Amino acid sequence: MSGPVGVRIDPGAVRRTLRAAGLRAQRRFSQNFLTDVDVLEAVLAAAAPGPGRSVLEIGPGLGFLTGGLIAAGARVTAVEIDRGMVAHLGETFAPEIAEGALVLVEGDVLDEDLAALVAAPYDVVANLPYHVTSPVLHLLLGGEAVPRPERCVLMVQREVAERVAAPPGAMSYLSVFVQYHAVPSIVRRVPREAFEPAPEVESAVLLLDVRDAGSAGRLPPAMEDSLWRLVQAGFRERRKMLHNVLPRQLPIEPARIAAALEEAGIAGNRRPQTLGVGEWIALLGALGPLPEDRRGRRAPHDQTEPPGPEPARDAAGEPR
Numbered sequence: 001m002s003g004p005v006g007v008r009i010d011p012g013a014v015r016r017t018l019r020a021a022g023l024r025a026q027r028r029f030s031q032n033f034l035t036d037v038d039v040l041e042a043v044l045a046a047a048a049p050g051p052g053r054s055v056l057e058i059g060p061g062l063g064f065l066t067g068g069l070i071a072a073g074a075r076v077t078a079v080e081i082d083r084g085m086v087a088h089l090g091e092t093f094a095p096e097i098a099e100g101a102l103v104l105v106e107g108d109v110l111d112e113d114l115a116a117l118v119a120a121p122y123d124v125v126a127n128l129p130y131h132v133t134s135p136v137l138h139l140l141l142g143g144e145a146v147p148r149p150e151r152c153v154l155m156v157q158r159e160v161a162e163r164v165a166a167p168p169g170a171m172s173y174l175s176v177f178v179q180y181h182a183v184p185s186i187v188r189r190v191p192r193e194a195f196e197p198a199p200e201v202e203s204a205v206l207l208l209d210v211r212d213a214g215s216a217g218r219l220p221p222a223m224e225d226s227l228w229r230l231v232q233a234g235f236r237e238r239r240k241m242l243h244n245v246l247p248r249q250l251p252i253e254p255a256r257i258a259a260a261l262e263e264a265g266i267a268g269n270r271r272p273q274t275l276g277v278g279e280w281i282a283l284l285g286a287l288g289p290l291p292e293d294r295r296g297r298r299a300p301h302d303q304t305e306p307p308g309p310e311p312a313r314d315a316a317g318e319p320r
Contacts, residue, residue, distance in 0.1 A: 017062055033061055034127065034155070036194035039205070040065060046187045046207050047125050047153045049074035056118050056149065058109050058126035058136065063089050065125065070101050077103040077117050110135055120147035127155040130201070134174065137164075141181035141210065152182070152208040161186050161204035168276040173235045177228070180218070180277050182208040217278065226290045231280050234272035242275075243268030251291050260286035 034040055043065060049055055051073030060066045060078040066089070069076050080086050086106040096102040105117065110132065128136055133156050140149055156164075165184040166175045178184055187205035192198040211218065219227060233249035234242060242261060247254040261268045263286040266279055275283075284290075 032127075032195040032197060032199045034064065034194060035196045036190070039188070039190050039194050040068065042188050043125065043153055043155065043205055044068045044072065046205060047123060047151070049123070054118055054122035056114075056122055056124045058124065058128065060089060061085060061127065063092055065127075066093065066102065069125065070096055075101060075103075077105065079105045079107060079109045079112060079117070081106075081108050110139060114139070115147065118147070121150050122147070124149045124152040124154070126152070130157045130160065133157065133160050137174075137178060141178065141208075148210055148213065150210055152206075152210065153187070154206045154208070155190065155203055156206050158189055158202040158204040161206040164206060168279075169274050171273045171275065172238075173231055176231050176275075176277055176280060178208065180211075180227075182210045184208050217281065219281065219284075223284070227280065227284050229290055230284050230287070231272075234275075234280075238272050241269045241271060242266065245272070252287065256287070 047055065047069070049069050049072040053074045055069050055074045055076050057066060057069065057076055057078040060080050061082075062085070063078075066076060066078055070093070078089065080089065083106060086104060089104055090097065093102050093104070097104060105112065124140060126136065133154075136154075140152060160174070163170075163172050163174055164178045165186050166172065185207045187207050190203040190205060192200070192202055195203075230246075230250070233246055236249050237245040243254070243258055246252070246257045250257070258268060260283060264279065264282040266275065266283060
């Protein structure tokens with residue numbers, strides 16, 4: 001199989017490229033290299049890079065996708081944490097770096113200042129290890145992401161992609177967080193066999209069309225912390241009814257919560273996973289400013305959540 005830049009891409013080609021460069025997949029970086037040209041082309045089609053378009057690529061690895069982006073005329077800033085991969089990319093793309101088509105950054109994207117890396121408008125393309133998906137989503141979509149990307153095309157664990165794009169009835173904290181900031185869609189599912197080495201789980205290509213900061217349905221930045229406190233409170237006991245869980249998790253009298261639910265048109269016996277983003281916003285509007293929680297708060301492990309007591313987690317990293 002030949003890729004979009006004329007480079008052979010299949011498991012054998014990936015293994016040969018790694019051997020020739022003196023490299024190997026690093027388990028500590030959760031490296032799994034894409035070997036399916038159809039998936040590669042699907043990622044490029046979703047990213048839709050054009051001449052002069054700025055693209056932030058997270059985790060370029062061996063550079064197959066990087067080459068496709070550059071061939072389409074995009075100006076690519078690639079952030080790679082693996083020093084060996086950085087050396088390989090620097091040698092492979094030396095002419096493109098010299099011409100300014102590629103800026104190669106060695107480091108962890110979570111430690112980088114986005115504003116110093118890219119200027120708006122720009123898009124993001126990434127192959128994300130499971131354990132950094134939530135922090136990266138927070139970096140790209142959260143309040144400190146300046147400038148915000150316009151489009152994100154992310155290779156993620158299939159379960160996470162489905163959770164992000166879930167409809168009301170199957171929502172999670174992550175669903176609400178991402179859907180508040182963007183319109184998600186699953187481009188395609190990707191089998192384990194499309195990678196070398198094969199991961200233990202299936203993946204999916206997730207497309208996020210990021211909402212403009214001034215678009216309808218978005219709150220002033222000062223109100224967003226209250227929204228995430230409210231949503232997190234609901235999902236701490238995701239299997240419980242709202243009229244039971246919210247008074248336990250928020251410093252608000254049950255009567256006030258019952259009145260707010262009624263005002264927002266939300267039945268108190270509904271569970272948090274049934275609420276869409278607009279309903280959470282309506283409930284916050286009915287509740288008004290949330291009082292300070294003095295019950296001893298600490299920063300949670302998952303950076304997609306606002307400060308609050310650490311919730312129990314399920315296998316996918318969501319609060320139970």
